[in-house]
Amino acid sequence: MARYKGINQLSGLDRIVVALMIVVPTVLVVWLVWLPAISSVLLSFTNWNGIGPIGQAKWMGLKNYHDVVTIYPPFWPAVRHNLIWLAVTFLVSTPLGMFLAVLLDKEMRASRVYQTAFYLPVVLSLALVGFIWQLLYSRDQGLINGLTGSKIDWYGDPKYNLWAALVAACWRHTGYIMLLYLAGLKGVDVSLREAARVDGASEKQTFFKIVFPVLAPINIIVLVVSVIEALRAFDLVWVINKGRNGLELIATLVTQNIVGEASRIGFGSALATFMLLISSVFIAIYLRIVMKEQR
Amino acid sequence: MPRPATFEEYLASLVPPSVRGLDRRTLLTGGIGLGALTLAGCGDGGGSSSTTSASSASGSASGGSSTAATGTVTLGSNQSDAVPKAAIQSVMDAFQKANSGLTVKINTVDHNTFQENINNYLQGSPDDVFTWFAGYRMRFFASQGLAGDISDVWTGVQGLNDALKKSSTGDDGKQYFMPSTYYPWAIFYRKSLWKDKGYEIPKTLDDLKALGAKMKADGLDPIAFGDKDGWPAMGTFDQINLRVNGYDFHVNLMAGKEDWAGDKVKKVFETWRDILPLHQADSLGRTWQEAAQSLQQKKSGMYLLGMFVAQQFEKGAEQDDLDFFTFPEIDSAIGADAIEAPIDGYMMAANPKNEAGAKALLGFAGSAQAQGLAVASDPSVIATNSGVDTAGYTALQKKAVEFVASAKSIAQFMDRDTRPDFASTVMIPAIQDFIKNPADIDNLVKNIQAQKVSIFGS
Incomplete structure (x- = not known):
């Protein structure tokens, strides 16, 4: 086959196809991703109230940002809660999911049943998960208080509600992680394990020294998924109490300010920009790892 | 501004200065007392805007008996609770009966969702007529051009006094709101429970505290309380503020003209902190409905809420057992004669698809007939129209x-x-923070003030 010599070699039709394949996704990305993102950043410098032409909005400079970090009390708790969320999804869900995946990978009896059982919550929306757990958590009618006789208001008390929500979120997230690792484990070359066994490696050594390094790409996917889940965490706390009173998250603050009756579009956009910056950090880390691998 | 002596004066005081100036001018140019006040808004409106007078000629809706209007009128309703929803339905059924050419399509949206999405709703494709409240927000929509001028409907409505008209008036002097019903906020209790236990209505804050202690000794939660949705506790703040600082301060504070970090607001929170232990615990995880049920089940002694608390009580004997008293006096110099009674009603979209039909509907909604039906279906509210026969009112409504x-x-x-x-x-968030951590009032009010300055821009 002749070597590809550049665009001149392509027929007219091919060129049109190539052009379309580049232009259409670019337009979509610019229109759906970049335009909203940039306008959101621009809006964050104004005091637009969401009504009437944007031209009427006043340029506020960095005032919104200044207000967010100085006089908006829910902001720092929200950042803290997002970080806790990230830590828990990463430190609890991920090892648990990996552990379940390793167990299920052992081809034990009825492993399909377990697999389905653990994966089932992933199919449910987080909003629905919130409702399901309400049945367990409810102060007066819930299963937990019914069994233990405690009077703790799991969703209402700010001392507990973040953790209660995290348990519910992990319940769902673990299944997802499990499936990712399970797929990864199935892909591990059997000969590697055999070679390890021949060399006299123990079960533990085989896993940590052989299998786990092979799973590196999965680990990155899991890392990214966890970060995305932590930043996206929204529906669950929104159905619980609209992200107030101990369940503040950056995403709920953005919604409260922009979507609600308040309509502080400028202020809310400043919050959204903070979210954009935080996610950019993780995206940069992710891209760095991926790029390094490709080299 | 002197404290208004009557309800009418209060409503009049809600009118923005621009309109009040207009009234004075009309009076000066040979007006004849109150009659002139009524005419002031529309007289000027007709003269300055030709568009409204044109539409008023085509769709002049006098009490819902318009002949020109046909087709479908859409109504966006935030009355999603069962009782008020049925009330709206019965009013619309009567409207369709009276106007054979018109059908009403009701789109009911969850109350909180409706309120939160109102900006997008009004800027998208809103229903011809929608439910809303009197107050700051109504005037705001009007001045932003998101609501339709219904001054011509007002000329045909009977039984709504001048003060109500003023509370329906936007910053430009035209009417944008059709009042329907309203209800007072007060402390509710069950007569039977209080009779059993020998409780007496507290006249002062000390009485209230003593009563609370007694109820606690009897194993009751003295004051039912639920603030999961965030707004019910605003009522408690308002009541204490009205008792500690009075009505004028409330108005100015809400208008952003007072210092939130000052001693007056601190005093409100401090007073609240004193009686907070009398409130039901864990209030931030409880809805008002659940709190109301604890009153209904006689687990709580009383409940500071709007009269809509009655919706959680069965019609008939159970609602008759419900009674209320005003929040007790805190400062004898301020007294206990200021109350809260929000007005609910209807507005028209800026560009309704069926303007004639919408105006006919609004005219009907303000009429005594419609309001009579509304209050009969929902005995937790009272009518604004003076023509409504109060003979059919329940004891609670009569008292209200x-x-x-x-x-x-x-x-x-x-x-x-x-x-x-x-x-x-x-x-x-501030009030929820206070409920969580009532100790740190200084920082709380300082923070509210800082945000107030940022938002009000002053």
Whole structure:
């Protein structure tokens, strides 16, 4: 086959196809991703109230940002809660999911049943998960208080509600992680394990020294998924109490300010920009790892 | 501004200065007392805007008996609770009966969702007519051009006094709102329980504290309390503020003209902190409905809420067992004659698809007939139209009429009297913080003040 010599070699039709394949996704990305993102950043410098032409909005400079970090009390708790969320999804869900995946990978009896059982919550929306757990958590009618006789208001008390929500979120997230690792484990070359066994490696050594390094790409996917889940965490706390009173998250603050009756579009956009910056950090880390691998 | 002596005066005081100036001018140019006040808004409106007079000629809706209007009128309703929903339905059924050419399509949206999405709703494709409240937000929509001028409907409506008209008036002097019903905020209790236990209505804050202690000893939660949704506790703040600092301060505070970090607001929170232990615990995880049920089940002694608390009580004997009293006096110099009684009603979209039909509907909604039906279906509200026969009122409704009439000044409610962005993004978290941690009032009010300055821009 002749070597590809550049665009001149392509027929007219091919060129049109190539052009379309580049232009259409670019337009979509610019229109759906970049335009909203940039306008959101621009809006964050104004005091637009969401009504009437944007031209009427006043340029506020960095005032919104200044207000967010100085006089908006829910902001720092929200950042803290997002970080806790990230830590828990990463430190609890991920090892648990990996552990379940390793167990299920052992081809034990009825492993399909377990697999389905653990994966089932992933199919449910987080909003629905919130409702399901309400049945367990409810102060007066819930299963937990019914069994233990405690009077703790799991969703209402700010001392507990973040953790209660995290348990519910992990319940769902673990299944997802499990499936990712399970797929990864199935892909591990059997000969590697055999070679390890021949060399006299123990079960533990085989896993940590052989299998786990092979799973590196999965680990990155899991890392990214966890970060995305932590930043996206929204529906669950929104159905619980609209992200107030101990369940503040950056995403709920953005919604409260922009979507609600308040309509502080400028202020809310400043919050959204903070979210954009935080996610950019993780995206940069992710891209760095991926790029390094490709080299 | 002197404290208004009557409800009418209060409503009049809600009118923005621009309109008041207009009234004075009309009076000066040979007006004849109150009659001139009524005409002032429309007289000027007709003269200055030709568009409204044109549409008023085509769709002049006098009490719903318009002949020109046909087709479908859509109504966006936030009355999603079962009782008020049925009330709206019965009013619309009667409207369709009276106007054979018109059908009403009701789109009911969850109350909180409706309120939160109102900006997008009004800028998208809103229903011809939608439910809303009197107050700051109504005037705001009007001045932003998001609501339709219904001054011509007002010329045909009977039984709504001048003061109500003023509370329906936007900043430009035209009417944008058709009042339907209203209800007072007070402390509710079950007569049977109080009779059993020998409780007496507290006249002062000390009485209330003593009563609370007694109820606690009897194993009751003295004051039912639920603030999961964030707004019910605003009522408690308002009541204490009206008793500690009075009506004028409330109005100015809500308008952003007072210092939130000052001693006056601190005093409100301090007073609240004193009686907070009397409130039901874990309130931030409880809805008002659940709190109301604890009153209904006689687990709580009393409940500070709007009269809509009655919706959680069965019609008939159970509602008859419900009674209320005003929040007790705290400062004898301020007294206890200021109350809150928010007005609910209807507005028209800026560009309704069926304007003639919408106006006919609004005219009907303001009529005594419609309001009579509304209050019959929902005995937790009272009618604004003076033509409604109060003979059919329940004991609770009769008492509410008396209560409102005897009040010296009437406020709406925190989230209706102030900017919605301030109410929802500052006050809801602030009050919830206070309930969580009542110890640190100084920092709380300082923070509210800082945010107030940022939002009000002053």
